[in-house]
Amino acid sequence: MAAAVRVEELLAAAAPGEREAPRSVAVEKELELEFDLGNLLALDPNPPPAAGLRGAGPRREAALRALARDNAQLLVAQLWALPAERAGGAAGPLVASLPEPSCRLPREKPPPKPRPPTRWEQFARLKGIRRRKRTSLVWDEQAKEWRRRWGYRRAGGDPARSWLLEVPAGADPEEDQFAKKRQEKRERVARNEFNRLRNLARAHRASTAIPAPPLHPTGHQSRQELGLAARVARVSTASLGRFQPRLPKEPVELPPRGRCSKKRRFEPVLGDLAAERGRQLELLKAMNSKKPALDITRAVNKQLREEDAEAAAAKGKKQKQRGKRGRRQQQRPARGGRKSGARRQQRPAGGNITGGKRKKA
Amino acid sequence: MRPLTEAETRAVFEKLGRYIGENIQLLVERPDGTYCFRLHRDRVYYVSEKLLKGAASIPRGSLVALGTCFGKFTKTQKFRLNVTALDFLAPYAKYKVWVKPGSEQSFLYGNHVLKSGLGRITENTAQYQGVVVYSMADVPLGFGVAAKSTQDCRKVDPMAIVVFHQADVGEYVRSEDTLT
Known part of the structure; x- marks a missing residue:
């Protein structure tokens, strides 16, 4: 009995709260809401109640919650108005089919970038070569049906799978034409793959090429970029930064090579002539020291000359022994008896000199 | 008129060395006085000190030549010997x-x-x-x-x-x- 009383008391105590809590399914709005049921979207054009939303705190939170609840209620009411049916028989869940969404949502990710053109595409564009559209299916007369132009079961039979091959004129009859064809195919495939990879590499390089860092201030500049900007700013004056005061701890930097290089200076015309001579002698010494110790051509020539001289000397000795020297000269006066005599008179004293024509003895 | 830079000296000596070899030393270091090489209007002159001092007082635009012209530098900085250098090549030629x-x-x-x-x-x-x-x-x-x-x-x-x-x-x- 006591428990029952307590339950009733509880119910009585709870009743006034419950009576307040259930809110109406019907929501009053001054302006109608706009619905996009495909996206489950409701747009409330009514101005929000200014009093409730001002300032932070529980009251504002409650007001927002109430507003959201009302609008959700209206949206759900619209959903209920849609034609619905039971999914799996009479006991299944109720399923309503949503209409097409009317609001276009922006896409989540940026659109994909166009693929960089391959080398062939660049070339074709340069030359104005356009791709000719061809049907992929062609009529095969033998098979009497439409077949692919290329690839598996292509029209006219695959030449790579032919059972007979003609030996071309002038080819080695022992050569295996089938193997040759296979080899060529393998090479073509390899070359295509290589070119494909090369195109990929080029595209990658082009996409990751590092542009010059911006000099103007951006959000995040690294230490190097800031340093570069400071350096450029320093020399960007009318006097190329010559009179620019330095900051207390700014490092002294040498001017970059190339842009403002040192002015060319020459030695004075009438300077220290002895020092100039010394420099030139030093240079000569350095130049001579670089010469190879043994010049092969010279050595070979010297050797040949010595052999020639030895041979000539031996021959001359033999002739002297035989005592035929005088007779030989008599026999051949045209060989230059008079001429050689004249030349011998003209020739100045010199050890390493030889005649243009070789003279024996 | 100015002395040769090191690169120019090297070019001149390399060319001279093809004819007179190590005898260039005798041209650089002469017992009878101080001689030196001077560049004037892309031409290389071999001048005695006395002549050089006299020529130094002549304005650059007015100076036509001094001493013995050995040759000239081309626009690509190669050195070409002139026939006027023959007087110094002939006694030392190898x-x-x-x-x-x-x-x-x-x-x-x-x-x-x-x-x-x-x-x-x-x-x-x-x-x-x-x-x-x-x-x-x-x-x-x-x-x-x-x-x-x-x-x-x-x-x-x-x-x-x-x-x-x-x-x-x-x-x-x-x-x-x-x-x-």
Whole structure:
């Protein structure tokens, strides 16, 4: 009995709260809401109640919650108005089919970038070569049906799978034409793959090429970029930064090579002539020291000359022994008896000199 | 007028060394006085100190030449020897070629020396070695480059070129206005 009383008391105590809590399914709005049921979207054009939303705190939170609840209620009411049916028989869940969404949502990710053109595409564009559209299916007369132009079961039979091959004129009859064809195919495939990879590499390089860092201030500049900007700013004056005061701890930097290089200076015309001579002698010494110790051509020539001289000397000795020297000269006066005599008179004293024509003895 | 820079000195010495070898030292260090190389209007002059001091007082635009012109720098900074350098090449030349009297004239007109005109040649001359050309009376006529080594000279036919012409004293007449 006591428990029952307590339950009733509880119910009585709870009743006034419950009576307040259930809110109406019907929501009053001054302006109608706009619905996009495909996206489950409701747009409330009514101005929000200014009093409730001002300032932070529980009251504002409650007001927002109430507003959201009302609008959700209206949206759900619209959903209920849609034609619905039971999914799996009479006991299944109720399923309503949503209409097409009317609001276009922006896409989540940026659109994909166009693929960089391959080398062939660049070339074709340069030359104005356009791709000719061809049907992929062609009529095969033998098979009497439409077949692919290329690839598996292509029209006219695959030449790579032919059972007979003609030996071309002038080819080695022992050569295996089938193997040759296979080899060529393998090479073509390899070359295509290589070119494909090369195109990929080029595209990658082009996409990751590092542009010059911006000099103007951006959000995040690294230490190097800031340093570069400071350096450029320093020399960007009318006097190329010559009179620019330095900051207390700014490092002294040498001017970059190339842009403002040192002015060319020459030695004075009438300077220290002895020092100039010394420099030139030093240079000569350095130049001579670089010469190879043994010049092969010279050595070979010297050797040949010595052999020639030895041979000539031996021959001359033999002739002297035989005592035929005088007779030989008599026999051949045209060989230059008079001429050689004249030349011998003209020739100045010199050890390493030889005649243009070789003279024996 | 200015002294040569190191690169220019090197170019000049390398070219001179083809004809006179290590004897350049004798040109640089002379017992009879101080001589030096000076560059004026892309030309290299070999001047005594006394002459240099006199020439230093002449404005650059008015100075035509001084001392002995050895040659000039091309616009690509290569050095070319002039025939005016012959006076200093001839006494120190390491490799010489004597031309027969019959073909002296041909050489002095700017032609190459053929085998038929070759009187004598220094032993051991390598191919493309710089040589000084003399007449048979030992008068220096010019200089050039050996087209054939001494060994090859004996075998080639008479019309083959033996020495490539580079400069000859005939230029004093032929190109008088450009020689300074």
